[in-house]
Amino acid sequence: MARVLTPRAEDFPRWYQDLIAKAKLADNGPVRGTMVIRPAGYAIWERMQAEMDARIKAAGAENAYFPLFIPESYLKREAEHVEGFSPELAVVTHGGGKQLAEPVVVRPTSETVIGEFMAKWIDSYRDLPLLLNQWANVVRWELRPRIFLRTSEFLWQEGHTAHATREDARAYARRILHEAYEDLMVNVLGIPVVVGLKTARERFAGATATYTCEGMMGDGKALQLGTSHELGQNFAKAFDISYSSAEGGREHAWTTSWGTSTRMLGGLIMCHGDDNGLRVPPKLAPVQAYVMIVKDGEGVGEAARKLHDALRDAGVRVALDDRTDTAFGRRAVDAELRGYPVRVEVGPRDLAAGNAVVVRRTDGSKAPTPVADVVGAVLAALEADQQALHDQALEFRRSRTVEVSTLAEAIEASATGWARVPWSAVGVEGEAEANAQGVTVRCLVRADGSVPDSEDEPDLVAILARAY
Amino acid sequence: MARVLTPRAEDFPRWYQDLIAKAKLADNGPVRGTMVIRPAGYAIWERMQAEMDARIKAAGAENAYFPLFIPESYLKREAEHVEGFSPELAVVTHGGGKQLAEPVVVRPTSETVIGEFMAKWIDSYRDLPLLLNQWANVVRWELRPRIFLRTSEFLWQEGHTAHATREDARAYARRILHEAYEDLMVNVLGIPVVVGLKTARERFAGATATYTCEGMMGDGKALQLGTSHELGQNFAKAFDISYSSAEGGREHAWTTSWGTSTRMLGGLIMCHGDDNGLRVPPKLAPVQAYVMIVKDGEGVGEAARKLHDALRDAGVRVALDDRTDTAFGRRAVDAELRGYPVRVEVGPRDLAAGNAVVVRRTDGSKAPTPVADVVGAVLAALEADQQALHDQALEFRRSRTVEVSTLAEAIEASATGWARVPWSAVGVEGEAEANAQGVTVRCLVRADGSVPDSEDEPDLVAILARAY
Structure with a gap:
């Protein structure tokens, strides 16, 4: 197959840009830093949204919509926030x-x-918890934009909740972190994220604790894919969010906020993409099976349509490509770029032998398959490849992660991947030193992998990396 | 029941504002003209979106996302548009x-x-038709805002398509008009819209034809609920949207655009609301059945939960209200305000007789029903009341529509409802005269009710009304 993209090993950022353009996922917008999300990219975002929305609703939050325009004075109420x-x-x-x-x-x-x-x-304790979520566009002017990763406008969901106690707020921030964010990223996006606590330096402005999901990209760098914050009573005091308790007093609420964005599209590309294009995990893919007529011939069109319908009836998201006036090779390259998990190629020669060819995007395997067995083969491939993509990414992360004991080793290891180093060997000063060299503490985790309550716990592991 | 809202007959605009506030559908935003859509309102919008999105996709359009910010220069390219x-x-x-x-x-x-x-x-005829849709917020500064009807920011879908021929463009604009808009409004929102052609004066800037869905509100005024436009080659020429034809020449495309917005929420309220609050058609309702524990008593909680689960298992969108620390009367008033189609009231007295009370919001009927029959009764009520709300609105429209033969009569009739008058008796000059008195030509229809191709067709009927 002809070279379509700049190879990742040659120039990863260029590969990323090439892929987005050639798979027709997005374009730069006319105002610097903005983006146009094209149908192929937006269809993936819609499925991320639907999966995320279901998880957020399952956690009890309700969607609402707040205005695009905010009085300047609002932003000045919470000093750290406006800074x-x-x-x-x-x-x-x-x-x-x-x-x-x-x-x-x-x-x-x-x-x-x-x-x-x-x-x-909020008036009384009966109004708590108040669990709100919003899907919206937001604007943060970007001087060095990169599509999906840093754009002046992006799409996201932002959750905001108020609770009667610190414990309730903490439990909810963590529930979203694990049940919505981690679950979606691991089980739908197939990205084996590390979930941990941000250091004070990396915390969201105004938060008392920030939890994060960090994924490793194909160049060994880290990408923050979603964060969940405990805001303590900071926001509640600045905005006078208070309630009368069952005992009759007036108390400030405890609030949380949490967000994920179109940045997840960038993470998906950089985690699973290869030199031929995107690879989309089957659970997320808008088109799971792509039935292609290789070229016209006796019974080919009919066989392809029957396979299309049989796959659809089996619950597979399927599309039919019958554009035989375009060269098959070009269409196959496009299908690779788009990352459809499975292609079913129907052509005269194979069909004469009773076969169609099932091509799996994950490993590139091509299996001539009796027409009657195609549906079963596709279902099996979709099931297996959801797991395979996750496992490949996990294996890659393991291969690019080293355990070290000093800050100097950690900074050195960050040139090609992640370093796990005792937080006690880094500390606040070591973190500043790492930052000066372009390396950040992505998060802190306990030795058993669980999420700490505070950076002051003993025996924490810091994960250091370069990041997007 | 105590008076909760200003009665419609007393002050319709005030009733509308009261309802929105007391049913907690929306609030005014901090910047003038903006709105906060609260969870109860947003849940209805989400279901409108989902139903509309499915229809738009069934018509072949794909979703995409274009930037919030547009260079000023873009708006100057199409003179009529910028005006x-x-x-x-x-x-x-x-x-x-x-x-x-x-x-x-x-x-x-x-x-x-x-x-x-x-x-x-778009490069070649192979790239046509290009069928795009976007769900987004848009901003049009409003000096006299009214929630959902005219707000400085609103949410909408905007479709934009390009076609090879005028006929294709026309057919698609009409397909969306009927298969997406009319179908949604009539069969889901239960609003019996009149579908017709706008006059040249009422046409969208730059369009060659504008089609509209017009609904009658509870005060006899009209509300434009959605429009679909043929733009001819006007936009294609301004933006150089052209393609190489199969014959090899370079041709300008023919484009359409079409939109519906959160204004539909205003239409829903004003079409179906009564003096007790909102009434939501069952197909649209986020909560179709609202199971209420009247007060605690032996077996009441268990019976209510079993009914909740049985309804859920029967595919009903159901919620359980077990807040017995709040007075039942107050909760019932809230349920009326919210417009849940069916309430199932479970209390000790009825339960002792083996019954729960099924209350239908549409007609206020209360039927003690053996517990074992509740699911069947609810399903039957949901089915019947979807139709009943539509039929009531249609009956109301008929009662407030008169057939007249002169412009003067039409203007007079517009004080309380709609007038149907021969377009030949109005014409361009008569339309200006009507406008001067606050009356507009909502649309033109053929005598058989179908949608004309042009306002120059003979024997057209003009519908005149006051409008939002």
């Missing part, structure tokens, strides 16, 4: 043909406006 | 802490940016 965002804001100064009396900000997050309304809606 | 929008634009002048070299506009529609990308993506 975190001010250099990134887009400001609307004119509306309806006139200069506005007070400029409004295009939301970089809805934290402040949701805080304002939580304060209005 | 239609310029007084409504929100303009971002600062981004990332600096004044921008070129201000960017917050999209009032994505027509122009999608046109720009269609021009890039």
Whole structure:
């Protein structure tokens, strides 16, 4: 097969850009830093959304929608918060043909406006917990944009909850972390994320604890795929989110927030993509089986359509490619680029022998298969390849992760992958030193892999890496 | 039952605002003209979206996402288009802490940016038709906002398609009009819309034909619930959307656009709401059956939970209200306000006789029902009430529509409802005269009710009304 993309080993960032363009996933928008998500990319995002939305709802949160425009004054209420965002804001100064009396900000997050309304809606302990989620676009001006990873506008979900106690808030932030985020990433996206606690330095502005899901990309770097924050009573105090308790007093609530975004599309590409294009895990793939007519011939069209219908009836998301006026080779290259998990190629020669060819994107295997056995073979391939992609990524992560005992070794190892090093060997000063060399502490985990409550726990392991 | 809302007959606009506030559907946002869609309102919007999205996909269109920010220069390319929008634009002048070299506009529609990308993506006739849809927020600065009906920011879907011929474009604009819009509105929202052609005066800026779905609200006014436009080659020429034909020449494409928005929520409220609150058609309702524990008593909680589970297992969207620490009367008023189609009330007295009470929101009927028969009774009520709400609205529209033969009579009749009058008795001058008195031609239909191709057809009927 002719070279379609810059090979990953040659230039990983270039490969990433090539893939996005040639698989028609997205384009750069006309305003710097914005993106156009094309149908092939958006269809994957829609399935991520649907899977995530179901998990968020299962955790009891309800969707709502808050306005795009936020008064500038709102962002100034929580000092740490505004410091975190001010250099990134887009400001609307004119509306309806006139200069506005007070400029409004295009939301970089809805934290402040949701805080304002939580304060209005919460009166008594009976109103708690209040569990809200929103699917929306947000804007953070980007000087060095990269499609899906850092764009001036991106799509995301942001959850915001208020609870009566610190324990409830903590339990909910962790429930979303594990039951929604980790579960989606591992079991649908097939990305074996490490789940841990951020250090104070890496914590979200205003949070008392930030939990994260970190994935290893194909170049050994880390990508933060989702975070969940405990905000303590910081936001509740800034926005006066309070409730009358069962005992009759007035208490500030404890809040959380958590988000995942179109950045997950970038993670999917960089975790599973290969030199021929994207590979999409079957559970996520908008098209799981791609039935292709190789070229016209006796009974070929009919056989292909029957296979298409049989796969559809078996619950497979299937598409039929009968564009025989386009060269088969070109169509096959496109199918590889798009990452359809299974192709079913139907052509005159194989069909004469009673076969269609089942091609698996994960390992490139091509199996001539009796037509009557195709549905079963496709179902088996989809099942196996969901796991295979995850396991390949896990194996790759293991091969690129080293256990070291000093900061110097950890920084050195970060050139090609991740380093696991005792947090006691890094500490706040060591973290600053690593940062100066472009290496960050991605998260802290316990020796048994579980998520710590605090960075002060003994025997924590720090994961150091370069990151997107 | 105590008066909860301003009665419709007393003050319809006030009733509308009251209902939205007390049913917790939405709030005004902090920036004038914006809205917060609360979970109870958003859940209905999500179901409208899902039903619409399925219909749009069935018509072959694919979802994509285009940027929020559009260069000012794009809007100037199509003169008629910019005239239609310029007084409504929100303009971002600062981004990332600096004044921008070129201000960017917050999209009032994505027509122009999608046109720009269609021009890039379409090369040959093989690329046609190109059928795109987008779910997004848009901004049109509103000086007289009203929640759901006219807000500075609203949520919508906008479809944009390009075709090789005028006939293909027309057929597609009409396919969306009937198979997506009319079907959703009539069969899911239960709103008996009239579907027709807009006059030249009411047409979308730049369109060659605008088709519309018009519903009658509870005060006899009309609401435009969705439009589908043929844009001829106007946009294709402005944005150079062209293709090489099978014969080898270069031709401009023919384009369409079509949209529906959160305005449908306003239409739903004003079509079906009564003096006790919202009434939601069962197919649309996020909660179809609301099982309420009237008060605690022997076996009550268990019976309620069993009914909840049995309804859920029968495929009913069901919620359980066991908040017996809140007065039953107050909870029942809330349930009326929210418009749950069926309530199942479980209390000690009825349960002692083996019954639960099935309350239908549509007609207020209360039927003590043997517990074993409740699931069947609920399913029957949901089926019947979907139709009943539609039929009531149709009957109301008929009662408020008059057939007249002169413009003067039509204008007079518009004070309380709709007038059907020969278009030949109105014409362009009569339309201007009606407009001066606050009455508009909502649409033109043929005598048999079908949608005309042009306002020049003979024997057309004009529908005149006051409108939102």
